[in-house]
Amino acid sequence: MYERFRDKTCIVTGGARGIGAAIAYRLATEGCKTAILDIDEYAGKIREKEFASMGLKTIFIKADVSVEEEVSRAIDDVYKTFGSIDVLINNAGIGFSGKPIELQSIDEWRRVIDVNLTGPYLCSKHVVKYMKNRGGVIINIASTRALQSEPNTEPYSASKGGLLALTHALAISLAPYKIRVLAISPGWIDTSSWQIPKREPKLSPLDHRQHPAGRVGRPEDVAALVAFLASDEAEWITGVNIVIDGGMTVKMIYIDENIIEDSIATLIGDRELASMIRTFIENAKEDKEKVKEILKKALGNR
Numbered sequence: 001m002y003e004r005f006r007d008k009t010c011i012v013t014g015g016a017r018g019i020g021a022a023i024a025y026r027l028a029t030e031g032c033k034t035a036i037l038d039i040d041e042y043a044g045k046i047r048e049k050e051f052a053s054m055g056l057k058t059i060f061i062k063a064d065v066s067v068e069e070e071v072s073r074a075i076d077d078v079y080k081t082f083g084s085i086d087v088l089i090n091n092a093g094i095g096f097s098g099k100p101i102e103l104q105s106i107d108e109w110r111r112v113i114d115v116n117l118t119g120p121y122l123c124s125k126h127v128v129k130y131m132k133n134r135g136g137v138i139i140n141i142a143s144t145r146a147l148q149s150e151p152n153t154e155p156y157s158a159s160k161g162g163l164l165a166l167t168h169a170l171a172i173s174l175a176p177y178k179i180r181v182l183a184i185s186p187g188w189i190d191t192s193s194w195q196i197p198k199r200e201p202k203l204s205p206l207d208h209r210q211h212p213a214g215r216v217g218r219p220e221d222v223a224a225l226v227a228f229l230a231s232d233e234a235e236w237i238t239g240v241n242i243v244i245d246g247g248m249t250v251k252m253i254y255i256d257e258n259i260i261e262d263s264i265a266t267l268i269g270d271r272e273l274a275s276m277i278r279t280f281i282e283n284a285k286e287d288k289e290k291v292k293e294i295l296k297k298a299l300g301n302r
């Protein structure tokens with residue numbers, strides 16, 4: 001592969017699993033010395049071994065991005081090991097299992113903000129001293145949830161919205177040092193093949209079809225964009241957010257099986273029956289003729 005990052009060094013937070021692992025892999029295969037910072041020691045060590053067995057220069061360092069002392073120590077360790085830091089990918093993040101705002105606890109709010117927003121702030125703060133004299137790139141992995149929402153996702157959406165603002169603030173502050181700062185906002189990315197252990201994707205044809213690009217996203221899609229934006233080819237791009245979502249945010253309506261089920265429940269006023277109808281429709285895909293027979297019998301002459 002074309003080695004755009006030969007003699008460069010990067011840090012990928014949350015690089016043990018999911019999108020971060022794909023980013024770490026992509027940058028390492030393009031010649032970058034890659035440090036994975038992650039709270040998950042088990043996954044991090046497995047990933048480090050796996051990449052080493054492919055001849056990639058990768059180290060794993062355990063750190064919680066929301067804890068300043070851990071971040072500062074980990075970044076110093078990367079510098080001691082590799083002698084430079086050129087690229088920081090603020091990818092570590094946690095989701096929020098949706099519940100109405102009245103039931104959200106302040107601790108839940110704080111944890112999401114701490115990891116998803118304070119984490120990138122701390123990592124950027126501690127990496128700057130190593131980038132100041134040679135330039136660098138910081139890429140924040142935000143989300144399309146920074147721009148649009150489903151119900152009951154306040155902590156996550158707010159953390160990612162804050163990350164977009166942090167991105168342009170840093171881009172302006174750090175421009176004099178030739179440090180570019182960017183955000184990438186992915187849409188729906190299926191990370192099963194980058195988990196430890198790998199999982200089978202659980203995606204339906206409808207999941208894929210509702211994307212204008214025809215499929216759900218893959219971690220490799222995000223990694224390819226990161227590699228371009230982190231490279232010198234993107235030297236005139238800074239301060240902006242780039243959406244990568246297969247066209248979903250510019251589409252007027254999201255449709256998924258839950259919405260269909262909700263619509264049926266609204267129509268007939270019975271959640272249990274709506275759920276049964278949804279299961280029935282899903283099964284109908286397998287044996288259409290049998291289902292037609294059942295419906296003909298049930299409907300009679302009506």
Ligand code: NAD
Binds near residue numbers: 017018037093188
């Ligand atoms: P994931 O859960 O598969 O991986 C997240 C990684 O971050 C894990 O390795 C985890 O151990 C690590 N991590 C979590 N908390 C940490 C902490 N406090 N300190 C250090 N490491 C920590 O998640 P993912 O789906 O790959 O998401 C990666 C990033 O992309 C997140 O910021 C997420 O918000 C964003 N994102 C994901 C999607 C998606 O559909 N998967 C969409 C938009 C944005």
